[in-house]
Amino acid sequence: MGKPIPLSGNYAVAYAVKAADVDVIAAYPITPQTAVVEKLSEFVANGELDAEFIHVESEHSALSAVVGASAAGARVFTATSAQGLLLMYEIMHIASTMRLPIVMTIATRAISAPINIWCDHSDFMASSDAGWIMLMGVNAQEAHDLTIAAYRIAEDPRALLPVAVGYDGFWVSHTVEPVHVVEREGALRYAPKRVARYVLDPERPVTMGSLGSPDWYFEFRVQLQDAVEKSREVISEALREFKQHFGREYREVDGLYTDDADVVLVLMGSAVGSAVPFAEEARRAGLKVGVVNVRLFRPFPEEEVLKHLEGAKVVAVVDRAINPGSSSVGPLYSDVAVTAFKRGLDVPILSYVTGLGGRAVMKSHFEAMVKHAYGFVGKRMRDVKTHYSFVGVRE
Amino acid sequence: MLTEVRWHGRGGMGVVTAAELLAYSSILKGYYALAFPEFGAERRGAPVTAYNRVSERPISDRSPVLEPDCVVILDPTMVKRETLRGLKRGGFVVANTARKPGELSELLGHEYRYATVDATRIALDTLKLPIVNTAMSAALVSATKIVDLEHLIEALRARFSARVAELNERAVRRAYESTEVA
């Protein structure tokens, strides 16, 4: 491993996309993602990256353009945030059911209204039912590495699925930190360009994107579900081999101090970085706190998450988004709770919603959560009257 | 050892770039470092805050710095007690002011250490613009020795075009020499 260079999360992603030697990029600027495609347009303009950069008038068009390019067999990239992702939402389903290996990064940001350009996970979570593989990096290095891994996963013939790589808007996208950059040669050795069996090719014509009448539609949706489910193997293989190629190890789920923990915090994104030192401090004060970082969100890594919850007395799921009126309130909570229920894990599982719209997630917030959660030690889920609370909000 | 820095200034002074330069310099020295702004809507003249964490070991926490080891003030009108909130006892105040460190000590309290430099003067002389970020980075380096002056200059060259880097190098060298510490 060479020397790290200082890069923001956004630039780290741009360098990854350059290393992956993409053929077509289409994107529309939106804070906090803009710097990714600004940097990429610079790479294309000065000849460092030989790619088509398609200027489009909206995110809807950006994803549509890469859908077309991917269908023609190109390695493609797009990036967005918040409202832009919601505008892409319609096309996200088309990309996944058409089984196009598109890679997109999401600098996570709150959804309007009120207008807010800052970080939370509302956009990422709102798009999590679109049949994409979804990963979340906690820092610039992970955003870089997971973007490269995403190409290998997406284009694997066993997967053939679009992959979204999230990383926190501003907290990661605009934070400068040391990043070990993967070079093109290494990236292509790890993730060689693989063209799908069926592409738009005048020599071997096929039809894509046709009508799926009631006689056909259901089959293709089940096919998508099956593909996402089976992609687990492809993902874990890609992460394993990432370590062999580049020395950095990523797992679908990280667990820290979960073996003997009373309270296990389950969370995603950059706040993991604050939860870990908090847990270390809490342990010195006699509180057995564990931390689980959910790096892979779709397909949800049930086994890997469960492994870290089995000894817990209370599970505290931290969400940076609200699914208003749902039975879970927190979207990550929903997956954790269903996973636990399926395995008969009967401990209180609590939902803590925090850090919306750019509000920082601080040590004091974790302190409040853990203090509250300790009140449920020894209880069962049925003893919990209200399972959710908001941390760091004014009453 | 973890060093946490908080920068205060106004939009247009280059506060965010100052924090990035410190991170660049620290990474060049072989440290781990984070630089991140207090993310606001960017407008000229609005108060801007940025943060650094610098350590010999990897840094995971990227929440805002509440108890800095060092507060750097780019705007002379912000040299006041409330700007120092959370600053550790014995921590450094590095200020852009024509005043002496001793004067600030009288004004803001004896529990801190002070370093002052007339960065506005230096910036106007060298850059012909009141952009004080590089001079203040140099003042911070001069006072704390967190990195070497040469790391900062190397970072300037990496970050800016040759011409801009050269002008800023002049500002940096002069600020480094003329920073007074008490």
Added chain:
Amino acid sequence: MASLSGWRTLPPGAVILEPGSSVKYKTASWRTLRPVIDQEKCIRCRLCWTYCPEPAILELEKPYTAKSGRTYKVTYEIDYDYCKGCGLCAEECPVKAITMVEEVR
């Protein structure tokens, strides 16, 4: 439905491997009214051909001599395999040469 493939064996992503297979999908059964062209009245203006959304108007190189003695090089006919009976051609015909008549099955 028993003869259609299941999801495990269908090509991924709803790709249709046989090009131009939509010609197999005949839409004539949708029709309740069928357009009929009166070749005597037709002035070969091509408007029906232009407007037909399907397109199910055939422009055939088939000379036709009207009773008036005027000779045309082409003849327009309806492709009754695909015509859905929307009636646009009849609506647009400037000389009312197309009539919609009830489909008898």
